[in-house]
Amino acid sequence: MALLLHSTPERREIWSRVFAEESEPFFATEGDVTDPALVTHLACWMPPKDLTRYPNLSVVIGVGAGTDHLPPLPEGVALSRTVAPGIEGMVRDWVVLAVLALHRDLPLYLDQAARGEWTVHKTLLARSRRVGIMGMGRIGTLVAQTLGALGFGVLGWSRSARPVNGVRTFGSDDLDAFLSQSDILVGLLPLTDDTRGLLNDRLFAQLPQGARLVQAGRGPQLDMDALRRALDSGQLAAAMLDVTDPEPLPGDHWAWADPRVIVTPHIASLTDAEEGAHHALAVIRAGREGAPLPGLVDRERGY
Ligand code: GLV
Numbered sequence: 001m002a003l004l005l006h007s008t009p010e011r012r013e014i015w016s017r018v019f020a021e022e023s024e025p026f027f028a029t030e031g032d033v034t035d036p037a038l039v040t041h042l043a044c045w046m047p048p049k050d051l052t053r054y055p056n057l058s059v060v061i062g063v064g065a066g067t068d069h070l071p072p073l074p075e076g077v078a079l080s081r082t083v084a085p086g087i088e089g090m091v092r093d094w095v096v097l098a099v100l101a102l103h104r105d106l107p108l109y110l111d112q113a114a115r116g117e118w119t120v121h122k123t124l125l126a127r128s129r130r131v132g133i134m135g136m137g138r139i140g141t142l143v144a145q146t147l148g149a150l151g152f153g154v155l156g157w158s159r160s161a162r163p164v165n166g167v168r169t170f171g172s173d174d175l176d177a178f179l180s181q182s183d184i185l186v187g188l189l190p191l192t193d194d195t196r197g198l199l200n201d202r203l204f205a206q207l208p209q210g211a212r213l214v215q216a217g218r219g220p221q222l223d224m225d226a227l228r229r230a231l232d233s234g235q236l237a238a239a240m241l242d243v244t245d246p247e248p249l250p251g252d253h254w255a256w257a258d259p260r261v262i263v264t265p266h267i268a269s270l271t272d273a274e275e276g277a278h279h280a281l282a283v284i285r286a287g288r289e290g291a292p293l294p295g296l297v298d299r300e301r302g303y
Contacts, residue, residue, distance in 0.1 A: 132182025190303035
């Protein structure tokens with residue numbers, strides 16, 4: 001029983017140290033594998049091409065929070081996504097940064113600054129701005145708590161309308177009511193058949209006029225042309241995106257040059273290598289003890 005890592009040299013070094021400290025069998029690269037039958041766990045962002053080389057592979061551990069980019073895995077192989085406080089905290093930080101930036105009109109002021117223009121615009125108090133969070137899992141809940149502490153009115157939407165302390169939560173049937181009260185809409189949903197293309201003309205039309213969009217879910221959820229139309233019509237005032245369709249966003253894409261949009265290159269979270277290795281160790285140990293695997297992905301549900 002051993003874990004094979006498929007990653008960068010920098011991550012290999014850290015994982016090798018952590019696994020050595022914990023005396024867990026580990027192969028740092030495919031080239032190091034002495035006997036493919038020993039490989040029971042694989043940790044990677046994208047797996048190597050041929051997984052049939054490893055007849056005893058039982059779990060693939062995706063090193064990020066999302067696993068939607070992975071190809072289908074061989075029959076019977078479980079998938080775990082990395083659950084780590086660092087990932088959740090980093091995404092929370094980026095979303096709070098983006099909400100504050102859009103709340104305080106940063107795109108407008110950056111545009112003015114580029115021209116050396118000193119013009120002051122009206123602003124709202126945080127308590128007068130309602131933030132609607134789509135996706136109330138662990139990260140959405142953390143974001144809701146932090147924005148609530150900053151004084152924003154916070155609403156949450158999730159498929160299951162899971163109640164969260166102090167947050168008004170809406171479910172599938174209440175999407176319209178949720179959207180109509182979201183002055184800043186935050187996308188934090190996983191990519192599934194239901195969420196692909198969800199951020200489109202129809203959805204934007206249901207937001208209050210002049211709403212703002214923060215997108216930290218997955219690129220294919222957002223129709224970039226619909227975003228442009230909503231900005232041009234004034235239905236949306238501004239957007240901050242960490243994920244785009246496509247990725248990487250081509251250098252000549254309109255969104256880079258549009259002063260109403262701030263794009264960052266999918267950096268809201270970058271898994272800390274040490275935390276990633278510890279998540280993998282927790283998966284290995286849970287399997288050994290017959291306990292539920294941390295971060296186990298429900299393949300039907302898609303996350
Ligand atoms: C990044 O998007 C991740 O899934 O960790």
